[in-house]
Amino acid sequence: MFFSSVLLFFPLMSALHDFHVSGCDYNCTDKPVFTPSSLVVKYGDPTSATCVACNNSCQGTVSGLETSQGVVTENGTTLVWTVDRITEWDSTVTCYYSTADKQCCTDLDVTVYQAPEHVSISFVHHTGPMVEGHQYQLQCTVENVAPAKHLVVTFYRGETVLDQLQSESSERYKPVNETFTLNINASKEDNGAQFRCEAKLELGPEGPQPPPVVKSENITATVNYGPKLLVSANENIQIKQGDTLSLNCSSEGNPSPSYSWKLPDGRASSSSDSVLIIQSVGSDQGGNYVCTISNKVGTDTVNYSVDVQATWPPYATALIVIAVLILIGLIGYILYKRKRTGHLSGQV
Numbered sequence: 001m002f003f004s005s006v007l008l009f010f011p012l013m014s015a016l017h018d019f020h021v022s023g024c025d026y027n028c029t030d031k032p033v034f035t036p037s038s039l040v041v042k043y044g045d046p047t048s049a050t051c052v053a054c055n056n057s058c059q060g061t062v063s064g065l066e067t068s069q070g071v072v073t074e075n076g077t078t079l080v081w082t083v084d085r086i087t088e089w090d091s092t093v094t095c096y097y098s099t100a101d102k103q104c105c106t107d108l109d110v111t112v113y114q115a116p117e118h119v120s121i122s123f124v125h126h127t128g129p130m131v132e133g134h135q136y137q138l139q140c141t142v143e144n145v146a147p148a149k150h151l152v153v154t155f156y157r158g159e160t161v162l163d164q165l166q167s168e169s170s171e172r173y174k175p176v177n178e179t180f181t182l183n184i185n186a187s188k189e190d191n192g193a194q195f196r197c198e199a200k201l202e203l204g205p206e207g208p209q210p211p212p213v214v215k216s217e218n219i220t221a222t223v224n225y226g227p228k229l230l231v232s233a234n235e236n237i238q239i240k241q242g243d244t245l246s247l248n249c250s251s252e253g254n255p256s257p258s259y260s261w262k263l264p265d266g267r268a269s270s271s272s273d274s275v276l277i278i279q280s281v282g283s284d285q286g287g288n289y290v291c292t293i294s295n296k297v298g299t300d301t302v303n304y305s306v307d308v309q310a311t312w313p314p315y316a317t318a319l320i321v322i323a324v325l326i327l328i329g330l331i332g333y334i335l336y337k338r339k340r341t342g343h344l345s346g347q348v
Helices: 002-017 314-347
Strands: 033-035 038-042 047-052 062-067 071-075 078-083 093-098 103-113 118-123 135-145 151-157 160-166 176-185 194-201 213-215 223-229 236-240 245-248 251-254 258-262 275-278 287-294 299-309
Touching: 033 103, 038 047, 047 103, 062 071, 062 078, 118 194, 118 213, 135 151, 135 194, 151 176, 160 176, 223 287, 223 299, 236 245, 245 299
Parallel strands: 038 103, 236 299
Antiparallel strands: 033 047, 047 078, 062 093, 071 078, 093 103, 118 135, 135 176, 151 160, 151 194, 194 213, 223 251, 245 275, 258 287, 287 299
């Protein structure tokens, strides 16, 4: 009779032990508890967790821990899971206990991660200088990162954040390569600017702090742009005859602009400088002056209307003064003569 009972006991225990294969109840009152409740582990690193299968309701039942890697050590209803080197991206760990009519389970939340192996930035389908006002696309490539759903990429111009993008990859566990793009409109301020991107795994408070960040190298942008006037052009100028006329249309541009001048008589000036200087301007040199500024991106013009005001030469003033003095002297002499003549007539 005893032998029959033993034969019945072992098949029953075997059936209870294998019962977890068919299904789990995750809403039990007295369900297994993991410590810690979740793990974030770098691929290839060791890890461990402890499960108390139950406190009261599982006494005399079968308990266990189901996993595809590592070692499980049992001490009553307490089970310790230890892995020397985690090598599976989808690590499922289930702690359970089984009775004749139910199985109660808890899964350990395990996130296996790998920081990006390499991050690079480039312009899509473009090399060489950009042109102001045109749109270009920056691309950030992140290689061999997991899990992608936690990946955030940030684009920078210098230290200024341009945009931050979240991965939309459907791969939940294994490492993937991800690309992110950002459109920019080139401006002259971008000439010489450095662009880069950074890839960060935001794994929550259980993950490494601070979160692992991998940066790309900087790429320096070259932007060609048309002439931009550097001075406030005084387009209506009044100047005295004989003074120095100076017209300034200094500009910046990439490539550096060239200059040409057209004189009031329609002739081209021999000057190719940004400043046109005429010493001792003459009255016949007034009129419309045109400065043309150009490079391979664009052309700009500045018009100057110059009014030359005539002045008396120094010798003319001296002549007038002498003439006035002579006139005064002559008038004085005439008056004197008349007075003298009248006096003599009275004496006779």
